[in-house]
Amino acid sequence: MTALALCRFAHFMATMMAFGVSAYLWLYAPDMLRHALSPPARRLVAASSLIALLTAVVWLALEAASMADDWSAATDPGVVAAVLTDTSFGRAWIARLGLATALVVAAFARRDDWPMIVILSALLLASLALVGHAAMQAGVEGVLHRANHAVHLLTAGAWLGGLVPFLFCLAVYADYTLRRDALTAMMSFSFFGQFVVAALVLTGIVNIALVSGHAPFPPATPYRELLDAKIVLAAGMIVLAVFNRFVVAPRLATGKRALAVLRATSLLEVGLGTIVVALVSVFALLDPA
Numbered sequence: 001m002t003a004l005a006l007c008r009f010a011h012f013m014a015t016m017m018a019f020g021v022s023a024y025l026w027l028y029a030p031d032m033l034r035h036a037l038s039p040p041a042r043r044l045v046a047a048s049s050l051i052a053l054l055t056a057v058v059w060l061a062l063e064a065a066s067m068a069d070d071w072s073a074a075t076d077p078g079v080v081a082a083v084l085t086d087t088s089f090g091r092a093w094i095a096r097l098g099l100a101t102a103l104v105v106a107a108f109a110r111r112d113d114w115p116m117i118v119i120l121s122a123l124l125l126a127s128l129a130l131v132g133h134a135a136m137q138a139g140v141e142g143v144l145h146r147a148n149h150a151v152h153l154l155t156a157g158a159w160l161g162g163l164v165p166f167l168f169c170l171a172v173y174a175d176y177t178l179r180r181d182a183l184t185a186m187m188s189f190s191f192f193g194q195f196v197v198a199a200l201v202l203t204g205i206v207n208i209a210l211v212s213g214h215a216p217f218p219p220a221t222p223y224r225e226l227l228d229a230k231i232v233l234a235a236g237m238i239v240l241a242v243f244n245r246f247v248v249a250p251r252l253a254t255g256k257r258a259l260a261v262l263r264a265t266s267l268l269e270v271g272l273g274t275i276v277v278a279l280v281s282v283f284a285l286l287d288p289a
């Protein structure tokens with residue numbers, strides 16, 4: 001299970017980075033800023049796309065080993081093929097391996113086609129809702145659960161992945177030729193971020209209702225302990241985001257101190273978000289009792 005949790009963590013972070021970074025550049029960055037931020041963003045998206053594809057292959061192998069209860073099955077083509085064709089996980093994974101490959105091709109061959117990269121990375125991230133606890137139910141409830149979880153994953157990626165180009169904007173803020181564009185992009189991220197975070201929390205609560213059917217308190221089981229820790233960290237991220245938006249950002253024009261505080265609190269948000277993803281990479285494998 002440790003190997004699978006580590007693989008899931010790397011896969012979640014890579015798909016969230018590819019989506020969040022490309023969506024920020026496409027939706028929030030004015031042309032001049034997008035041009036200036038494209039080199040580091042391209043490199044990050046290219047690396048993320050390769051990690052997403054590699055970890056998708058390893059995840060499949062680990063699933064084969066777990067289903068066969070035999071490590072050697074991880075590299076047994078017959079078992080892996082049977083997992084791909086005879087299980088609902090496998091059928092979803094065939095589509096996901098195709099999407100991950102298409103994202104790598106787009107990230108290397110169409111490096112500035114941000115709309116294409118956003119669409120492919122969004123489909124790759126959202127399609128994680130086709131496996132795991134979100135795939136527990138059938139019928140209408142199953143469709144609603146998967147749709148809810150897809151929105152949860154996309155909003156988590158938009159926030160956590162978007163914080164990286166937000167930090168790029170803080171880095172170029174000192175450049176007078178880019179300052180106005182950087183401010184425009186950061187304010188758009190922060191404004192629409194309110195709706196993104198609201199949707200993330202709402203879909204998280206709906207996930208709790210559909211996965212375990214009761215509030216995760218008291219933290220009496222490993223699943224609830226880790227979910228509660230996740231909720232506390234996510235609450236910490238929201239407090240930081242509100243502080244940034246209503247206390248620090250309005251003071252940006254008055255001096256360097258606000259810029260340094262905004263950089264530090266945004267880095268802390270990324271750190272907390274990374275721990276949140278690490279927690280869910282483990283607890284979503286557990287019995288949701």
Ligand code: HEM
Binds near residue numbers: 160207273276280
């Ligand atoms: C920055 C904040 C958050 C991030 C990055 C995040 C990320 C994720 C990810 C990656 C998953 C997928 C796990 C999987 O499919 O195996 C997930 C699942 C989930 N999240 Fe969040 N989430 C965040 C906030 C929240 C909040 C605030 C709540 C509760 C109010 C929540 C509740 C859940 C639940 C219940 C699941 C399903 C776990 C399962 O499959 O058993 N999340 N989250």
